[in-house]
Amino acid sequence: MFSFLFPKKNLLEGGVLFGMTDVHSHLLPGVDDGIQSWDEARKAVAWLESVGVKRMFLTPHVMEEWENTASSLQARFAEWKTRIASPIEFQLAAEYMLDAAFARHRQEGLLTFDGQQVLVETSYFAPPMDLEDVLYELQTDGYQPILAHAERYMYMEETDYERLRDCGIRFQLNLMSLAGTYGRLPYKKAIRLLEEEAYSYAGSDIHRQSTYETSLRHLYLKKKHQEPLLRLLENNAQLWRGSRAKLTGIARDSRENP
Numbered sequence: 001m002f003s004f005l006f007p008k009k010n011l012l013e014g015g016v017l018f019g020m021t022d023v024h025s026h027l028l029p030g031v032d033d034g035i036q037s038w039d040e041a042r043k044a045v046a047w048l049e050s051v052g053v054k055r056m057f058l059t060p061h062v063m064e065e066w067e068n069t070a071s072s073l074q075a076r077f078a079e080w081k082t083r084i085a086s087p088i089e090f091q092l093a094a095e096y097m098l099d100a101a102f103a104r105h106r107q108e109g110l111l112t113f114d115g116q117q118v119l120v121e122t123s124y125f126a127p128p129m130d131l132e133d134v135l136y137e138l139q140t141d142g143y144q145p146i147l148a149h150a151e152r153y154m155y156m157e158e159t160d161y162e163r164l165r166d167c168g169i170r171f172q173l174n175l176m177s178l179a180g181t182y183g184r185l186p187y188k189k190a191i192r193l194l195e196e197e198a199y200s201y202a203g204s205d206i207h208r209q210s211t212y213e214t215s216l217r218h219l220y221l222k223k224k225h226q227e228p229l230l231r232l233l234e235n236n237a238q239l240w241r242g243s244r245a246k247l248t249g250i251a252r253d254s255r256e257n258p
């Protein structure tokens, strides 16, 4: 992992992706609004490999709009492992919309990062009426909710973020927010939350390689914002290690208790 960036270089040239663990991506083809074909997936993976990405969680949307379930995504991921050859390591998690279908998905069992931490999102424009109840219930069931791209919710005010943080909800930053790709407000919120060290993780949320690549080529970060970003990327790597340890433990348990 690099120890510093170059302020006059964009994030891509500065090597920010080198050695990166990405916690948010939509590469699994044909299951949501992300990558649609195996060919497109192969090209995106080859590019990510060329810029130094080492590990990626695949986090397809699970929401009313698409008919994904934990088991259908696991089947698709099994196919991924036979069709995508890359030195990048991949693991499956998911991005759960807190909508009317969420209770059903919970009953089936959630796709988490490490058996505990789970990526969730809401509509960008309005929260579900029972947002805090749903998050609280997740926590009491032993889950650690991570709010995906926390800066993108137009309805959230500073006090909302404070309240969620006080309740123990973790936040994930989209790198493209720092490039202004989603507009002025998400950019300003991302900078503020980064300065407040409110985030736990950073991800690409890549849906198309071209959009992500263009965005990173326009992303220049001041030195004071580079340090907190590097800490998030280290957290990503730790999350991966925790996840691998959990998987290894499960494999060992199933051998010992067939």
Ligand SMILES: [Fe+2]
Pocket (backbone or CB within 6 Å): 024, 025, 026, 095, 148, 205
């Ligand atoms: Fe996403």
